[in-house]
Amino acid sequence: MFWDGFSRRASFGEVADVYVGSNRVQWAGIDGQRGYVPIKGAGELFETVRFALRNIAPRRPLKTRLWLSGSICPAILEMPIAGIERDEERIRIIQAHMVQEGWFHEPPLVWLEAATPHRPRLAAAFDGPLLQALAKALGELKLKVQSIRPWWSDPLRVFATQADGKEARVLAVADGDSLTVIAGSKAGYTRAATTACATRDDALREWQRLRIGLQASPAPSHCAWYLNPGAADMPVSGELAQIAFAGCTGPLQ
Amino acid sequence: MRPVDVELHSLVFHTAKPSTPSAYRIPVMLGIAVMLVGIGAGGFKLADLNRQETQWLVNRLYQTTSAPIEAAPLLTETEARLATDLTSLWRAAGFPFRGLLQALESLPQPGVRLRSIALDTQTGNVSATFSLDSAERGLQILDQLNAGQPAPLWKLRDVRESSGRFDYVIQGEIPRSGPE
Structure with missing residues (x-):
């Protein structure tokens, strides 16, 4: 199955997509335009997004999906801890962990998968005030933010829907500034982690490291790589050479 | 895998209702x-x-378990050390070095150097460090070591990069055929 999120949405001309990573902002479907602008430093993210989109603001208000890279919204697996039942406590533990790991300076907001008793749960952390400011800035440019999701969540949705049930599967999403690996089966998620990777070689190396921890040793056909569409400036080598560019996604052969 | 919708919009713009004073x-x-x-x-x-x-x-409970327990005789320090030394020798003699050497000799890859081997004869674990000229070659080595095995015996433990070369630490478990 061919999946190309950006071009499919752009063709409808109803909803625009804006991807925000730590090193680039990318857009598609704003009056038929698509493109990207690199972000030089971490402190310039907000200003770069606003400056880049000001020049291409649509003539009429447009609904926008805001997509976040793994570095801005990392995936986490929340493990059940005996004696901690309430979601508020679990979220506080994740917040402390993410600050300790250096992902965020302040405790982030946390999205937590719906309750599944005694099973690990998928979680995502993000900087709430930053996203509020981004959404406000987009709104001033007639881009009304309809949804905010991490980039890895859309491949995960497609991948989980296609999963045939019993087998353990592994999804690896390289989105240009990070590598997110999510493993699981029908019973639930067994692993979820995001690692910052500036280049594809870094992503390849991290993938090799993470494979160590995947006890199920999944067959290659059960792994999939998804790339950030339009990331054609990234070199192809080795194992990643099997992946097509420009939004083409699919299982690793 | 369960499909999940990681929708953050409602979390970002969630505003708690202000508490209103009530007569009750x-x-x-x-x-x-x-x-x-x-x-x-x-x-x-x-x-x-x-x-x-x-x-x-x-x-x-105290009434039922208060019967005196006779202390077991202890080994002297010298006896204990001797027993440990003999055990390690016995284990080393049973270690399948032949299998290890065969596995390592079957890697005639150009650009691959075996830098070190560490053995643990008690557990059967072997840790080998290879120096490689490209990152992809590490997986080829792993596949070659695990070829023909019903379950992978060798696993990648660590990757380090230094001046264009990659140090791959690969750890394997050699199946025993000798006495435990």
């Missing part, structure tokens, strides 16, 4: 305070009962 606030708070006092008093009573019950159980 004071009576409700008083009611809650009375209930808490009642629960607390009941809790003290229960705790006292539990304490008495626990003491009774401890007394019963």
Whole structure:
């Protein structure tokens, strides 16, 4: 199955997509335009997004999906801890962990998968005030933010829907500034982690490291790589050479 | 895998409703305070009962297990050291070095250097460090070592990069055929 999120949405001309990573902002479907602008430093993210989109603001208000890279919204697996039942406590533990790991300076907001008793749960952390400011800035440019999701969540949705049930599967999403690996089966998620990777070689190396921890040793056909569409400036080598560019996604052969 | 919708919009723009003062606030708070006092008093009573019950159980257990236990003879320090040395020698003799050498000799890859091997004869674990000229070659080595095995015996433990070369630390478990 061919999946190309950006071009499919752009063709409808109803909803625009804006991807925000730590090193680039990318857009598609704003009056038929698509493109990207690199972000030089971490402190310039907000200003770069606003400056880049000001020049291409649509003539009429447009609904926008805001997509976040793994570095801005990392995936986490929340493990059940005996004696901690309430979601508020679990979220506080994740917040402390993410600050300790250096992902965020302040405790982030946390999205937590719906309750599944005694099973690990998928979680995502993000900087709430930053996203509020981004959404406000987009709104001033007639881009009304309809949804905010991490980039890895859309491949995960497609991948989980296609999963045939019993087998353990592994999804690896390289989105240009990070590598997110999510493993699981029908019973639930067994692993979820995001690692910052500036280049594809870094992503390849991290993938090799993470494979160590995947006890199920999944067959290659059960792994999939998804790339950030339009990331054609990234070199192809080795194992990643099997992946097509420009939004083409699919299982690793 | 369960499909999930990681939608953050509602979290980002979630605003808690401001608490509005209510005419019923004071009576409700008083009611809650009375209930808490009642629960607390009941809790003290229960705790006292539990304490008495626990003491009774401890007394019963002490009566049934208070028989004297004879101390087991201990090895002297020299005997213990000698026993450990003999065990390690015995384990080393049973280690399948032939299998290890065959596995490592079957890697005639250009650009691959075996830098070090560490053996643990007690567990059967082998840790080998290879120096490679490209990152992809590490996986080729792993595949070659695990070729023909029903389950992978060798796993990648670490990757380090230094001046364009990659150090791959690969750890394997050599199946034993000798005595334990």
